[in-house]
Amino acid sequence: MANDHIDLTVEPGEIHALLGENGAGKSTLMNMLYGLITPDEGEIVIGRPDAADPDGELVDTVHRFQSPGDALDAGLGMVHQHFMLVPVFTVAENVILGRETSKGRTGLLDRDSARAAVREVSERYGLWVDPDALVEELPVGVQQRVEIIKALISDCELLILDEPTAVLTPQEINELLDIMRQLRDDGKSIVFISHKLKEVKAIADRITVIRRGKVVGETSPTASESELAAMMVGRDVRLTVEKEPASPDTPVLEISDLTVADDRGTHAVDGLSLTVRSGEIVGVAGVQGNGQTELAEAIMALAPTIGGTIRIAGDDMAHAKTHEIIEAGVGYIPEDRSLDGLVRDFTIAENLILNRYNRPPYARRGVLNAAEIQRRAADNIETFDVRTQSADHTAASLSGGNQQKVIVAREFSRPLKLLIAAQPTRGVDVGAMEFIHSRIVAERDSGAGVLVISSELDEVLALADRVAVMYDGKIIAEVSPDTPRDEIGLLMAGSTGDDEEAAGD
Amino acid sequence: MTEPKPAEKPEPDDTAPVTPAPETAPERPAEEPADQERRPGFGSLFLRYVTTANTVMVTLYSFLLAMVIGAVLIIVSDPAVRGTFTYFFSRPTDALSASWTAVSDAYAGLFAGAIVNFTTLAEFQAGEATIGRLLSPISETLTYAAPLILAGLAVGLAFQAGLFNIGAQGQVIMGTVGAALIGFGLHLPAYLHLPLALLGGAIAGGLFGAIPGVLKAWSGAHEVITSIMLNYVALSALGWIITNEFVKDPDPNKQYAISKPADESSLLPRLAGMLGIDAPGLRANLGIIVAIAAAALVAWLLAKSTLGFRMRAVGLNAHASRTAGMSVPNTYITSMGGAGALAGLAGATLVLGISPHALTHGVAGEVGFDGITVALLGRAKPWGVVAAGLLFGALRAGANTMQSTLPLDMVTLLQALIVIFIAAPALVKAMLHLKVPAGGLATTTAKGW
Amino acid sequence: MTTIDVAESAESTALHGFWTRSRKVGTVLAVLGIAVFLIGLTMTAGAEASVRFNLTLPEAAAAFPAKPVVLTLGAVAVLLGALLLTGRVHLPFGLTVGVAVAAVVLALLIWAIARPGNTLQIDTVLKGTMLLALPLIFGSLSGVLCERSGIINVGIEGQFLAGAFTGALAGTVTGSPWVGILAATVAGALVTFVLAALAIRYVVDQVVLGVVLNLLVLGLTGFLFDRIMKDNESATNLAMRVPEWQIPILSDIPAIGPALFGQNVFVYLALVLVALVYVMLFHTRWGLRTRAVGEHPVAADTVGIKVNSLRFRNVLIAGLVSGLGGAFLTIGEALPFSENMTDGKGFIALAVLIVGRWNPIGGLLGALLFGFAMQIEQFLSSVPGGSPVPSEFLAMLPYLVTIVAVAGLIGRVRAPAADGKPYTKA
Helix, strand or coil, X not given: CCCCCCCCCCCCCCEEEEECCCCCCXXXXXXXXXXXXXXXXXXXXXXXXXXXXXXXXXXXXEECCCCHHHHHHCCEEEECCCCCCCCXXXXXXXXXXXXXCECCCCXXXXXXXXXXXXHHXXXXXXXXXXXXXXXXXXXXXXXXXXXXXXXXXXXXXXXXXXXXXXXXXXXXXXXXXXXXXXXXXCCCEEEEEECCHHHHHHHCCEEEEEECCEEEEEECCCCCHHHHHHHHHCCXXXXXXXXXXXXXXXXXXXXXXXXXXXXXXXXXXXXEEEEEECCCXXXXXXXXXXXXXXXXHHHCCCCCEEEEEEEECCEECCCCCHHHHHHCCEEEECCCHHXXXXXXXXXXXXXXXXXXXXXXXXXXXXXXXXXXXXXXXXXXXXXXXXXXXXXXXXXXXXXXXXXHXXXXXXXXXXXXXXXXXECCXXXXXXXXXXXXXXXXXXXXXXXXXXXXXXXXXXHHHHHCCEEEEEECCEEEEEECCCCCHHHXXXXXXXXXXXXXXXXXX | CCCCCHHHCCCHHHHCCXXXXXXXXXXXXXXXXXXXXXXXXXXXXXXXXHCECCHHHHHHHHHHHHHHHHHHHHHHHCHHHHHHHCCCCCCHHXXXXXXXXHHHXXXXXXXXXXXXXXXXXXXXXXXXXXXXXXXXXXXXXXXXXXXXXXXXXXXXXXXXXXXXXXXXXXXXXXXXHHHHHHHHHCCCCHHHHHHHHHHHHHHHHHHHHHHHHHHHHHHCCCHHHHHHHXXXXXXXXXXXXXXXXXXXXXXXXXXXXXXXCCCHHHCCCEHHHHHCCCCCCXXXXXXXXXXXXXXXXXXXXXXXXXXXXXXXXXXXXXXXXXXXXXXXXXXXXXXXXXXXXXXXXXXXXXXXXXXXXXXXXXXXXXXXXXXHHHXXXXXXXXXXXXXXXXXXXXXXXXXXXXXXXXXXXXXHHHHHHHHHHHHXXXXXXXXHCCECCCCCCCCCCCCCC | CHHHHHHHHHHHHHHHCCCCHHHHHHHHHHHHHHHHHHHHHHCCCXXXXXXXXXXXXHHHCEEEEHHHHHHHHHHHHHHHHHHHHHXXXXXXXXXXXXXXXXXXXXXXXXXXXXXXXXXXXXXXXHHHHHHHHHHHHHHHHHHHHHHHCCCCCCCHHHHHHHHHHHHHHHHHHHXXXXXXXXXXXXXXXXXXXXXXXXXXXXXXXXXXXXXXXXXHHHHHHHHHHHHHHHHHHHHHCCCCCCCEEEXXXXXXXXXXXXXXXXXEHHHHHHHHHHHHXXXXXXXXXXXXXXXXXXXXXXXXXXXXXXXXXXXXXXHHHHHHHHHHHXXXXXXXXXXXXXXXXXXXXXXXXXXXXXXXXXXXXXXXXHHHHHHHHHHHHHHHHCXXXXXXXXXXXXXXXXXXXXXXXXXXXXXXXXXXXXXXXXCCCC
């Protein structure tokens, strides 16, 4: 059950934070509120000013939204975690979608009034954006602005922001928080969903914490971070990973001047150089979408490189094939688990040998060895604590955390020279996260070089012995994990010197 | 037609509850009642089984629903029967009995032509009919089933690798050409000639089948379109080949374009002869054994070989397979080549197994297209394909005997109807108010372009 | 569309280094051009081998010596290929390739018929091209309507067949081609109703479904043809005829006049529909919503658009259009129905849809290209003195063109993002 009898009340003109860790049921709750999911039981009560008497008592109406259309009509607006924008449409087209007007009686779309409406809202709230720009060509921060404009233009009274800061730089986050304050002062109510304690404390008027689909408490922003964290996770959280100081040895990964193009043809990785030594963890910090994905894929020969060299354990691997890189002792945890990491309809046993299926002892002369495959699976399931009834169940039957453990088990069950871990704990519960972190450290201690790529700055700082900050396809600084967060935050926004203007767009 | 971009893919895990998916849980109750609680009894268990939309029952119901729709069509398209409906309200019995006669005659004829004719059986028991006449329907079914099974395997194998091989028809045609060229072009002893002719068919079909694989691997062109187009190319090529001097039957008395016949030494021996039954009319030949052997080989390949592992992995998730170091383009080419070889083998059994043992414009019939329905009915699994091939072979054999009363298209229609219901288990479930089985309905998943 | 070009040409440079797509295509064109040039050199010179172009009116006919024309056309192809190969001059890719391919085809055509007395009847070729392109136009429009809203329509072939059969039957029985046309559109919509219901409501794989629906309609029309039509052709299956409308003045324009303005009603219907669907798709509320549903259905849902009912409606409309294409095959061509008479045209229409980038106007141009290929085939196989190429190879031409077009263009074109993906709520 994703949501279990949750009660939540939001007052007019307040910013109400909904705090909970990944998978606690926040998004499910909001999707119900927004009519994308129909609840099994319960109701939604919305108070709106009476049309006849705008200043009088609010009139309550009871709702059970069947579709987002119902929610829209009731004055709800939502900025989704995954943007609900049509990439090939312009800003104006996205904004008017669903509430289009026509030019006179021609029946033709009135794009002019759409542009004007976008400009009007842009100016009123300082959300500048070009109405004729194609959404897919805008940076994520601006796309989010389009989402907010979309909600505002339909005169919503209650704005729901679902994990809005996940894709933003610290500076963009500050701008967003300013916008939120302005909207609140304008009388709008805001539900702010987040698992980031600092932001919640900074902006919320009230905080509701949910865990495993239930409300565990309501508190004010004066509560300390550790109090909030304890409520959110249900026990004291270790914010650090226990590890000995690193003893870096020979370089296992030497990247110089690497350039990689993304699907759109822009240089996602642009002349990047980086070295990882055996026995150390290098963390790549950076806001999502600065070329981290392409960097990992280029090392694994999954994305074609345009220029530069990649040496693995001293060998030039720029033109190697993926299976040769795997053979060279490189382990890889891909960032998109269900797309790149697992074959969901394969059994756990099959997934565990996915990159060794044609190697002894699992196969000889093209014939699979079922007994050996089963033995391996039983062994891994026990060692890596994969919670399943049988190795013959499909990967799809596992929870996110256990799926990730299968990938970790697959990659860590052979001697590695280098480990590339991209978003290794995305969407997994705290228990699995701690387990995976400790295995990564163990891998380092047994002599592998580790490259951790994560958009969670906390994860990078906790794991890394050395932090490389990535911005716009380049490593713009290498710092110690003890560096103050603010400083790293500025670097993540591309500011290397004394000026801060680079953070804007 | 591009593969879905990673960025567009929603991440279900962010919002998914951390509890295990329900799929694991409901499997237990299915076993427990059988072993521990005796109370439900066989009757109620059986009842529960037949009212659940499981794979077996959906298949069975699909067949029955198709027969019902077929019956309706027989009734409305028969002018005599329709006539009786004009006075339905004054004498309903006329209309009902006329309908019943039309439908039961058709389906009884189908059965008699496909499996056993009870009149012949009675005559045989009375010593008036030969064993050959008695076995003739079964023999016909097996004759038709052999190429259908092979073509079904060709489509099914490609399905396993995530490819939709609509080009089986063209590959079958190329297979007939390859087999025929070796059949009449070389003169060898039988123990060499037959295997070589079969191989010739497989290679010709395989090379032709690999083309859509290569095109997809290199340019991303969708195999559905390229392989359909290649069907027409193959047909034209066949037309050209037949009129070629080297190939053409030199006999000027032939009414239509036909190639030289394949040598006796290259032909598939008849089963009756091999078993010592003296019945020259029984056409069933070694082809059916070849088909079943091919099914066994494909089953082994998919379950036990690294190549099959790779095909299945790529078919289920090409992204993850690539990330795990597999070559997706190579897998596409190999799978389509293998599929083409199976279809080519189907073509070979047509030329080497069925008279006139020569190439004509219609030598491949609709075998390749029927392979699609066979594969869908068999759910792309080798033994499922064998069963489906036998069923459709029986339909085809039966249709030949009922052709006097009903057109051959009836079979195409029944096949398509069966497969539509198979592809839409949710529809069958809704129509018959079935229960959802543990683990959900077995559906083919949509992939998009 | 232009933005896609920019992004993708950049991608090509990025991913393939020197061998961009336009360089590869340029090389192919240059090689073809050289081949044409060499063929031209082998031709006998002089008035013996000349080619006459006839533009409708006797006095407009002009005779050219064939050899220089072939050599010139070859040179044009080589030049355009070379320009693409250098990558220096920025040419509109599609147009350049189109012109170069047309030059090659025309040159081969002239080479093939260059015999004394032969005439290349330009107006007939163009008129034939238009007629052969017509079902493809209707088919690709039907595809646009479906796939822009996210449903793959592989069943165009079946919808054609259903339309052709019903059109012939209803038209003959009532004696009115107009009733036949109406009935054909309804039949097309009936087929897409099944497609929509099964794809949307029962989440069946759309490609599989389309293929099976084709088989179903093939079986059904074959069965009904056999039971109803075959023995009673005069009452059920006559060649119907719709009037040709000459548009004054316009139809007298040399070469293109008869092709565009002196045709039967289907041609005008097709051209009007192309324009209508284009405007509707890109400039109306319905179009915006349809494209949103085909690109990002969840986003459409979040702004209150009923995704599945819009899809359902559009697929039904698409059926009307492909039914019209079917009606053309019998009523428009003045032919009686025969079994499997569509002969793969529905599948070629699908290729046209892709080549035309899911755009009505692109589809029109693509359809004309294929129509031209088919017309050439028909023309050459009926040339007096026979064609130097066996007719079987000519018959392959449209299908090979389809393969080359799809393989060559894919990757440059992008399907609606949600095409073929059923929309189900959690």
